[in-house]
Amino acid sequence: MVQRVLLTGANGFIGSHILSVLLSKGFSVRSVVRSQAKLDQMRKDFPDYSNSQLDFALVPNITAPGAYEKAVMSTPPFDTVIHAASPFLYRIVNDNSEFLVPALNGTKEILKAVKALAPSVTRVIITGSCAAVVDHSSETAKPATAESKKYTEDDWNPDSWETAMAGTLNVAYRASKTFAEKAAWDFLETEKPNFDLVVLNPPMVYGPIRHSVPSPKELNESTARIYTLFIEAKADDELPPNGMPSYVDVRDLADAHCLAATTPAASNTRMIICGGRASSQDISDALRENIPELRARTPKGLPGGNPLAKNAYSCSSERAQKVLGLKFRSREETFVGLARQLLDLEAKSAA
Numbered sequence: 001m002v003q004r005v006l007l008t009g010a011n012g013f014i015g016s017h018i019l020s021v022l023l024s025k026g027f028s029v030r031s032v033v034r035s036q037a038k039l040d041q042m043r044k045d046f047p048d049y050s051n052s053q054l055d056f057a058l059v060p061n062i063t064a065p066g067a068y069e070k071a072v073m074s075t076p077p078f079d080t081v082i083h084a085a086s087p088f089l090y091r092i093v094n095d096n097s098e099f100l101v102p103a104l105n106g107t108k109e110i111l112k113a114v115k116a117l118a119p120s121v122t123r124v125i126i127t128g129s130c131a132a133v134v135d136h137s138s139e140t141a142k143p144a145t146a147e148s149k150k151y152t153e154d155d156w157n158p159d160s161w162e163t164a165m166a167g168t169l170n171v172a173y174r175a176s177k178t179f180a181e182k183a184a185w186d187f188l189e190t191e192k193p194n195f196d197l198v199v200l201n202p203p204m205v206y207g208p209i210r211h212s213v214p215s216p217k218e219l220n221e222s223t224a225r226i227y228t229l230f231i232e233a234k235a236d237d238e239l240p241p242n243g244m245p246s247y248v249d250v251r252d253l254a255d256a257h258c259l260a261a262t263t264p265a266a267s268n269t270r271m272i273i274c275g276g277r278a279s280s281q282d283i284s285d286a287l288r289e290n291i292p293e294l295r296a297r298t299p300k301g302l303p304g305g306n307p308l309a310k311n312a313y314s315c316s317s318e319r320a321q322k323v324l325g326l327k328f329r330s331r332e333e334t335f336v337g338l339a340r341q342l343l344d345l346e347a348k349s350a351a
């Protein structure tokens with residue numbers, strides 16, 4: 001039987017890949033977006049699917065009480081809900097609460113609406129983040145000689161709401177993912193809904209873009225990092241700092257969402273979805289070796305050198321590999337394809 005899925009954040013970098021995988025596997029999907037303009041763009045991005053396989057709901061403000069009431073009601077009814085919408089664009093956020101409130105209240109609103117109005121839903125899948133797993137303050141304070149920690153699903157970002165409101169935007173984003181995920185697990189325990197829960201926690205997500213992006217200025221946060229630091233640069237520039245050492249390919253993450261919708265054993269699990277680790281030098285080497293045009297642009301660093309620090313953490317994907325049978329693409333597939341696409345986008349938007 002065809003599965004019917006409600007997907008939020010469908011027009012974003014990750015959401016559009018999730019949608020693409022679901023549609024290619026024959027699922028029927030209602031995509032939630034927040035404006036008519038975004039809906040129109042999505043129709044253009046997915047022209048091959050009829051209304052019976054791909055329809056849309058407009059939810060202008062995900063934090064408004066009752067925001068999802070109309071979206072969750074459908075004939076045929078939904079089996080699964082995938083909630084990927086959450087703010088992650090630093091350039092449009094002015095205040096820490098703009099990360100925290102939509103992440104937390106958006107999650108609570110969709111869970112409330114599903115429980116009250118969509119009793120056919122048996123599973124809710126949330127796009128979480130390793131931001132909710134890693135203890136960043138302890139990582140920053142670690143001496144260079146300390147051992148590397150391997151994070152697992154037992155770990156939680158310990159930041160409080162107060163720390164998050166008073167801290168940097170980074171602290172607020174990471175806490176937004178933490179509080180949203182905790183609220184979902186709390187909901188399950190206190191409200192005892194018909195559905196079970198799966199939370200997928202990726203580190204940085206890279207790889208090709210599936211949604212329409214008019215210019216490099218409008219890239220999503222993680223892709224913009226690759227463009228700004230590795231492409232809009234010069235070979236002699238200083239190598240960018242390593243940032244989060246772990247990453248996953250967006251296509252592998254999308255596959256994980258699809259598998260989570262169809263794997264009974266995923267019930268009520270939190271799963272880290274991490275494809276590997278990469279230093280800035282690793283990314284630079286992959287781009288410079290494979291794309292001649294980037295040899296004059298991507299910071300050169302010390303080819304083959306500059307490994308991650310000895311104390312740089314890692315994130316274990318053992319559970320996802322075991323439960324979902326997930327496999328991961330190579331580093332080259334992730335970064336080289338994306339960089340080629342970014343060069344094309346740059347050329348098109350300059351024309």
Ligand code: NAP
Pocket residue numbers: 008009010011012013014015033034035038061062084085086087088089102127128129130177202203204205206220221222
């Ligand atoms: P993205 O391209 O910016 O997509 C975010 C999606 O969420 C868009 O559909 C966006 O809608 C929607 N959204 C954001 N703020 C919203 C708000 N206040 N109200 C309603 N909708 C809102 O980012 P992404 O990288 O695909 O992120 C998708 C999910 O993955 C997020 O939950 C993010 O936390 C998580 N994640 C991302 C990464 C990464 O490296 N990219 C890593 C770990 C976890 P609009 O287009 O209307 O803004």
